[in-house]
Amino acid sequence: MSMDRREFLKIAGAGTILGLAGLGLFERVTEKDIEAVVERYTKDPSAMNAKRWAMVVDLRRFKTEEDYQRIIKACHKIHNVPDFGNPKDEIKWIWVDTYGHAFPGQEHDFLPEWLESKFIPLLCNHCANPPCVRVCPVKATFKSPDGITQQDYHRCIGCRFCMAACPFGARSFNWRDPRPFIKEVNQEFPTRTKGVVEKCNFCTERLAKGLKPACVEESKGALIFGDLLDPDSEVRQVLRKEFTVRRKAELGTDPSVFYIIGGSENV
Amino acid sequence: MKKYVYIGIVVFLVIVTYPFWSVSGKALKKPEPKLDTPEIQKLVEKKCVEPKEFMKREHMKLLNEWRDSALRNGKRVYVNSEGKTFTISLQNTCMKCHSNKKKFCDECHTYAGVTPYCWDCHVAPKEEEGQI
Numbered sequence: 001m002s003m004d005r006r007e008f009l010k011i012a013g014a015g016t017i018l019g020l021a022g023l024g025l026f027e028r029v030t031e032k033d034i035e036a037v038v039e040r041y042t043k044d045p046s047a048m049n050a051k052r053w054a055m056v057v058d059l060r061r062f063k064t065e066e067d068y069q070r071i072i073k074a075c076h077k078i079h080n081v082p083d084f085g086n087p088k089d090e091i092k093w094i095w096v097d098t099y100g101h102a103f104p105g106q107e108h109d110f111l112p113e114w115l116e117s118k119f120i121p122l123l124c125n126h127c128a129n130p131p132c133v134r135v136c137p138v139k140a141t142f143k144s145p146d147g148i149t150q151q152d153y154h155r156c157i158g159c160r161f162c163m164a165a166c167p168f169g170a171r172s173f174n175w176r177d178p179r180p181f182i183k184e185v186n187q188e189f190p191t192r193t194k195g196v197v198e199k200c201n202f203c204t205e206r207l208a209k210g211l212k213p214a215c216v217e218e219s220k221g222a223l224i225f226g227d228l229l230d231p232d233s234e235v236r237q238v239l240r241k242e243f244t245v246r247r248k249a250e251l252g253t254d255p256s257v258f259y260i261i262g263g264s265e266n267v
Numbered sequence: 268m269k270k271y272v273y274i275g276i277v278v279f280l281v282i283v284t285y286p287f288w289s290v291s292g293k294a295l296k297k298p299e300p301k302l303d304t305p306e307i308q309k310l311v312e313k314k315c316v317e318p319k320e321f322m323k324r325e326h327m328k329l330l331n332e333w334r335d336s337a338l339r340n341g342k343r344v345y346v347n348s349e350g351k352t353f354t355i356s357l358q359n360t361c362m363k364c365h366s367n368k369k370k371f372c373d374e375c376h377t378y379a380g381v382t383p384y385c386w387d388c389h390v391a392p393k394e395e396e397g398q399i
Contacts, residue, residue, distance in 0.1 A: 041332075041342040044354070080390075144341055152338055153388055185390055188359050193387040208343045 046210035050227035052128065052147030052256060053202055055213075056238045057121055060262040061222035068096055068121060074218040075200070080191040082178035091172040093200040094123045094215060099261075102247060114264045121223075123215075124149060124170040124200040125247060125255030132162035132171065141197075147228070147256060148202045158195035167248050168255075171199045228256060298378040301370040306363055315364075316347050327383075330357065357389050366392040 003011075043049075062068060072094045075081070081091050096119040100107035103120075126149045133141050133149060140155035141162055163171045177194045185191065189205070192198050203213035211217070216225040226233030235258075238244075244258040307313060315322050317329070337343045337355040345353045354360050365371045368391045376383065 040346050041336040041340065041355075042344045042346060042352075043342055044344050047343075142339070144339075146341065150338065154334060154338075187390055187392070189390075190358065190388040191390060193384075204341070205343075208337075208341065 044208055044210065048207045048210055048212070050146050050233075051229040052227060053126065053207070054147070054226065054228035054235050054256040054258070055123075055202075055216070056224040056235055056242075056244060056258045056260065058222050058224065058238075058242075058260045058262075059118065059120065060260060060265075061220070062119075062121065062263065067219075067222065068119060070218050071121065071215040071223065072096075074214045077184065078186050078189060078214050079201075080178075080182050080186050080189055081198075082174075082181035082191075083183065084176065084178075084181050089175050091174065091178065091198060093198075094121060096121055103245065104248070105250075106245075112264060115261070118263060120259070122168070122170070122247075123257065124202075125168055125253070125257045126200075126202055128254035128256065129252060131165040131167070131253060135161040135165040137161065144204070146204075146207070148204050149199075150201055150204060151197065151199055153190075153192055153196045153198065156196040158197065160197060162197055167251050167253065171197050173197050295378070298375045300372075300374045301367055302365075304364060304366045304371075306366060310364075316345065316351075316353050316360075318348075330361075330385075333357075357385065358392075362392045367394065368392060369394060 075094050076083075079093060081093055084090060099111070099115050099118060099120060102122060126147060128147065130141075130143060130149045133143055136142075137159060138155050138157055140152045140157070142150055142152065144150050158173065160173055163173060174192050174194050174196055178192055179185075182191060203211070203215075206213060212225055213223075216223045224234050224238050226235035228235055230236065238260075239258065242260050244260055246255045246258055249255065302313075317325075322329070333345065333355045336345070343355045345355050347353065362368065368386075
């Protein structure tokens with residue numbers, strides 16, 4: 001079959017138009033399909049939402065040993081945190097340390113005695129610029145849209161880069177199977193397994209149900225929790241009123257946990 | 268010398284084919300996952316989150332999607348094909364009904380020779396000894 005130039009261009013042009021029209025149709029169908037899949041997953045209407053969750057630790061309200069133990073126990077119990085009974089294997093979501101260790105560079109020889117002997121409650125700072133997320137080779141640890149630094153234990157390979165990167169020591173490694181060392185297993189929350197790194201998750205599973213973190217609930221007002229980017233939140237109201245400090249802010253990780261240093265009258 | 272070579276070949280063939288002839292004629296028991304848990308008995312409409320056939324074939328994919336949705340996207344509610352909603356949780360949704368892990372999950376997994384590592388971390392429901 002012979003074809004002149006004019007005939008060829010006609011057929012090619014018609015073919016192009018048909019092809020483009022078909023492509024458009026195809027794209028519209030797939031878009032709809034994807035939408036249908038996405039809509040299958042929603043949030044609980046009672047869930048608490050925020051752009052960046054944050055916490056204020058009011059040291060003035062930590063008066064007795066019991067005040068610390070109450071929040072640590074509440075957290076470790078619901079999250080199935082094991083107690084190996086030795087500091088080398090210790091797993092900690094909330095723990096305590098001295099002022100000098102919590103705020104290195106801020107201590108000096110003439111600190112008031114009450115501050116020298118005071119324990120500071122510590123937890124993951126849920127940094128806005130978290131070094132642990134940057135170094136994770138498998139993206140097991142990640143930043144969720146509500147500002148929580150989360151850990152996906154399904155994906156963690158136990159390389160411990162995040163532990164080396166975290167300047168706050170907020171991460172612990174499971175050197176051994178934690179199961180036998182959990183006194184009372186909470187049937188509603190998973191445990192971890194040997195070979196993964198774990199840490200505080202700001203009670204993301206509770207926020208999804210509209211509950212505040214367990215430690216905040218148990219703290220009797222010593223821990224204040226809210227959205228740092230909402231000017232009316234509880235956290236922002238406290239930050240507006242009180243002088244607060246953050247741990248190692250000079251490192252540029254932008255922590256989301258603030259401390260009100262005080263409590264001299266308690267000692 | 269040749270004799271030993273032939274004996275060696277025969278011994279080798281017997282050992283290599285052992286897995287085949289040792290089970291010939293014996294049919295493996297077909298897995299029968301049990302659904303008679305107290306929670307399921309209580310249900311008026313005995314339906315899983317999706318139709319049975321879908322769950323049989325696709326439960327592993329659905330569980331993967333659930334995991335990513337809950338953990339990565341923070342969306343912890345699943346809307347099924349009938350528009351019903353379910354909380355996304357292996358321990359608090361799936362296993363609340365299927366409280367018989369041994370007779371439900373393990374029944375097929377053992378048969379198929381798969382060992383999913385769900386239970387390394389997720390806590391399996393407490394099963395009393397002798398309970399079906």
